[in-house]
Amino acid sequence: MTKKGLALLLVFVLLGTLALTGCGDDTPSINVYNWGDYIDMDVIRQFEKEYGIKVRYDTFATNEDLYVKLKQGGSSYDVIFPSDYMIERMTREDLLVKLDKGNIPNMSKIDEKFLNRDYDPGNEYSVPYMWGTVGIIYNKTMIDKPLTSWADLWNEEYKGQIIMLNSQRDSLAVALKKLGFSMNTRNIDELEAAKEELVRQKPLVDAYLGDDIKGVIVAGDAAIGVVWSGDAVAMIRDNPDLEYVIPSEGTNLWFDAMVIPKNAKNKEGAEKFIDFMTRPDISAKNTEYIGYSTPIPEAKELLTDEIKNSLVAYPTDEMIENTEIFKDPTDIIGEYDRIWTELTSEQ
Amino acid sequence: MKLKRFSYPYLLWLGIFVAIPLVLVLYFAFTTGDSQNFGEFQFSLDNFKRFFTPIYMKVLIRSVNLAFISTVITLILGYPMALIISKEKPSKRNMMILMFVIPMWMNFLLRTYAWLTLLGRNGLINTLITKIGLKPLDLMYNDKAVLLGMVYNFLPFMVLPIFSVLTKIDQGLIEAAEDLGASRIQTFIKVIFPLSISGVITGITMVFVPAMSTFVISSLLGGNKSSLIGNIIEQQFRYTGDWHFGSSMSIILMIFILITMGLTSKFDKDKEGGGGLW
Numbered sequence: 001m002t003k004k005g006l007a008l009l010l011v012f013v014l015l016g017t018l019a020l021t022g023c024g025d026d027t028p029s030i031n032v033y034n035w036g037d038y039i040d041m042d043v044i045r046q047f048e049k050e051y052g053i054k055v056r057y058d059t060f061a062t063n064e065d066l067y068v069k070l071k072q073g074g075s076s077y078d079v080i081f082p083s084d085y086m087i088e089r090m091t092r093e094d095l096l097v098k099l100d101k102g103n104i105p106n107m108s109k110i111d112e113k114f115l116n117r118d119y120d121p122g123n124e125y126s127v128p129y130m131w132g133t134v135g136i137i138y139n140k141t142m143i144d145k146p147l148t149s150w151a152d153l154w155n156e157e158y159k160g161q162i163i164m165l166n167s168q169r170d171s172l173a174v175a176l177k178k179l180g181f182s183m184n185t186r187n188i189d190e191l192e193a194a195k196e197e198l199v200r201q202k203p204l205v206d207a208y209l210g211d212d213i214k215g216v217i218v219a220g221d222a223a224i225g226v227v228w229s230g231d232a233v234a235m236i237r238d239n240p241d242l243e244y245v246i247p248s249e250g251t252n253l254w255f256d257a258m259v260i261p262k263n264a265k266n267k268e269g270a271e272k273f274i275d276f277m278t279r280p281d282i283s284a285k286n287t288e289y290i291g292y293s294t295p296i297p298e299a300k301e302l303l304t305d306e307i308k309n310s311l312v313a314y315p316t317d318e319m320i321e322n323t324e325i326f327k328d329p330t331d332i333i334g335e336y337d338r339i340w341t342e343l344t345s346e347q
Numbered sequence: 348m349k350l351k352r353f354s355y356p357y358l359l360w361l362g363i364f365v366a367i368p369l370v371l372v373l374y375f376a377f378t379t380g381d382s383q384n385f386g387e388f389q390f391s392l393d394n395f396k397r398f399f400t401p402i403y404m405k406v407l408i409r410s411v412n413l414a415f416i417s418t419v420i421t422l423i424l425g426y427p428m429a430l431i432i433s434k435e436k437p438s439k440r441n442m443m444i445l446m447f448v449i450p451m452w453m454n455f456l457l458r459t460y461a462w463l464t465l466l467g468r469n470g471l472i473n474t475l476i477t478k479i480g481l482k483p484l485d486l487m488y489n490d491k492a493v494l495l496g497m498v499y500n501f502l503p504f505m506v507l508p509i510f511s512v513l514t515k516i517d518q519g520l521i522e523a524a525e526d527l528g529a530s531r532i533q534t535f536i537k538v539i540f541p542l543s544i545s546g547v548i549t550g551i552t553m554v555f556v557p558a559m560s561t562f563v564i565s566s567l568l569g570g571n572k573s574s575l576i577g578n579i580i581e582q583q584f585r586y587t588g589d590w591h592f593g594s595s596m597s598i599i600l601m602i603f604i605l606i607t608m609g610l611t612s613k614f615d616k617d618k619e620g621g622g623g624l625w
Contacts, residue, residue: 064586160485166571168586207488207570212463221467221487337587344574345405 029054030078030269033069035256036061038081038130040289047276053269061210070095076263078270084119084255085326087126092328096125096259103271106278113317114255114295117325126257127274130292132229132313133320134170134252137236137244142223150178150247153224154197159204163216163225166208168340169329170252171198174226177249184327188335195339202346217242228254230292233313237291244312250322255295375594394595403579403596410576411603413490414558417497421554422547424498425505429546430539432506433513444510451503459496459567466492466568488570496564504553512546513539548611556604576600 032044036059044055058077060066063086069075070090082090090096101107107127120126138147142161153162153174164171173183175194185191206222217225218239227235232244258274260267276282283299293313294300300308307313329336376395378388397403432443450458465471466486473483486492516539524534562577571578576596583593 062585064588068588166566202572205572207572209570212567215463216467219467220469333587334589337582337589340582341406341574341579342402344571344578345402345409346573 027054028052028266028269029056030266030273031056031058031076032273033058033060033066033077033080035059035081038256038290038292040286043277043282043285046282047273051269051272051276053266053272055273070261073263076265077261078264078266079258079273080261081129081256081258083326084117084257085328087257087259088119088328089330090259090261091120091125095262097262097264097267098124099127099260099274100271103268104275104278106275106280109278109280109296109298111295111297117255118327119255119325120257126259127278128255128257128295129277130230130287130290131253131255131295132293133246133315133323134173134226134228134254135232135244135246136224137217137227137232137242138224139217139220139239139241140243141241142220146243147224147245148248150174150249152247153226154178154201154204156204158224160206161223162201162205163213163222164201164205164208165213165226166210168336169326170226171208172336172339173252173326175201177247177251180249183252183324184329186332191332191335191339195342198339198343199346202343208344228292229312229315230290233291233307233310236312246315246319248322250324253320253323253325255325372594372597375591376598377595379591388591391591394592395599397592398596398599406574406576406579407599407603409573410559413493413497413575414555417494417501417558418551418555420494420498421502421505422551425502425550426509426547429506429509429513433510440514444507447503447506455500456563459500459564462492462496462499462568463487466495487568488572490569490573492568493565496568497558497561500564501554501558504557505550508549508553509543509546512543516542544614548614551611552608555607559604559607560600 030053032055034057038059039057041057044057047053048055060069063083066080066082067086067089070077070080071093087096104127107123110128114128114131115123136147136150136153143158152158153164164174172191172194175197176183176185176190178197179190179193181187181190181194207216209216213225213227214231214235216222217227218235220239220241227244229244232242236242236244258277260270260274264270277286278296280296280298280302283294283296284302287294287299288303288307291313300314311319374388377390377392379391379393380388432440432447435443463470467473468483468485468487470486472486477483520538520542521534524538529537560577562575562581565571565573565575565578574582580593580596580600583589583596
């Protein structure tokens with residue numbers, strides 16, 4: 001081979017690696033984009049077998065990651081799993097398509113109280129997948145009296161034992177709720193007051209963590225943490241000394257739901273997938289596996305007594321009376337960022 | 348000139364993965380607007396103005412400070428290590444270098460995660476400490492843990508370049524110094540160390556640069572309590588979505604690193620190693 005030929009070959013190899021995507025056969029397929037560790041993979045295989053539709057499955061870590069990926073356009077997903085406030089934003093920016101509810105008959109299985117929420121009135125775009133609360137988890141062997149409120153996270157006695165969430169919005173929500181403000185406030189004075197609270201709390205905080213919070217609390221490296229209810233279920237399974245409480249000041253009620261983006265290539269397949277995921281036996285299987293809470297009563301009935309009766313996963317209506325759902329923060333996100341930077345630039 | 352043809356694929360590679368991204372970062376840094384709508388950007392220096400305010404200066408100074416300390420520690424630990432290894436017989440020497448490099452075959456993130464189980468309150472180290480009757484220590488989620496993570500992860504980058512320069516030193520020069528009556532310390536100060544400067548400078552550059560821009564180590568071992576400049580940049584891209592400000596901070600970080608490399612290369616009379624950039 002001549003040197004020129006070799007050089008050309010090298011170019012082709014390079015270009016080839018760049019263009020590897022896009023090849024495929026005729027089997028219908030859908031691209032699904034979900035949170036990491038948020039499904040029982042058996043369910044995917046079962047769907048492929050029953051419907052003959054191949055599933056390409058990817059995962060993301062935050063709503064913001066998902067948003068950027070969707071907005072950039074480069075990839076086309078058929079089903080994605082954003083949370084409440086992100087659905088609100090995506091709808092406003094016209095990134096989603098309306099669902100054809102005739103193709104999703106299982107939607108009728110979902111408990112009324114999880115439908116028709118502010119983030120998607122009439123559920124025109126989304127079908128709830130999981131829901132839950134945010135609360136405090138603590139180790140009963142390390143903390144001798146029961147914790148009941150967000151204010152307990154400001155108790156000097158627990159210095160160095162508290163793990164907060166490494167999330168601008170969730171940690172601010174804790175401080176706002178402690179002060180009795182709405183977690184969706186757009187009032188700068190209230191946000192400033194919340195910042196002051198977080199600065200005051202910082203010397204007591206052991207760390208601000210993301211998913212690693214689970215390991216740290218389960219291992220007993222810290223006694224108190226702010227966690228999502230579904231994680232709490234899994235953590236208590238691993239360490240029965242842990243206790244989860246919904247703080248008395250009220251907390252965040254959240255939903256992760258399935259939606260179809262505008263640039264989806266296989267809307268029909270996507271609706272089949274959403275319907276399949278909403279089937280009670282499938283939802284039960286996922287719930288059993290990931291520990292989060294299903295919005296489908298029939299699915300809940302299929303779970304073990306232990307999970308079904310758990311007040312962590314399925315609080316009574318009374319317990320979640322005092323909750324708020326996040327609203328789209330796009331216009332105020334700069335303030336969150338400034339507050340968080342000011343907090344973390346302190347020694 | 349025939350070889351020139353072979354450089355085309357590499358030029359293409361450089362273009363796609365170095366030049367274009369750099370131009371994009373520059374473009375973002377000097378504009379503002381909704382980061383997702385390319386068409387609506389406007390030229391602006393606001394991002395830079397915003398950076399030069401006390402709050403970001405504090406973060407920058409902290410980052411420089413930690414990067415500097417970790418570079419000094421890796422140098423103090425790494426130089427003797429490189430010297431000791433270079434004095435061994437070739438067979439043993441290769442073995443030692445191999446043992447040094449093997450941990451690097453493992454993913455950087457995994458190695459850093461491993462420290463969590465060592466340093467935690469119920470971690471291995473504290474379990475041993477409490478076994479012998481002492482009170483457990485707070486080893487995690489502070490600056491010392493971040494420094495430890497940096498030194499641990501970047502030490503090989505200091506040792507390897509110094510080692511490779513040391514092994515190439517002409518033994519005749521050392522023997523000459525000894526013949527002429529220089530003590531071992533004099534030989535080291537007057538002959539060995541000056542000849543190894545280029546390795547030291549490469550080492551310093553290779554440690555300082557990643558230490559300055561890391562965000563993983565400060566996040567995992569520092570518990571996100573005190574941000575480094577890398578964390579603030581990550582925050583702009585992943586959470587806030589202000590790619591313009593993130594890009595301008597990246598540019599400032601690059602300039603900072605270039606200045607540091609320029610300064611260190613002043614000490615390199617041979618203009619080798621990392622100084623070759625200038």
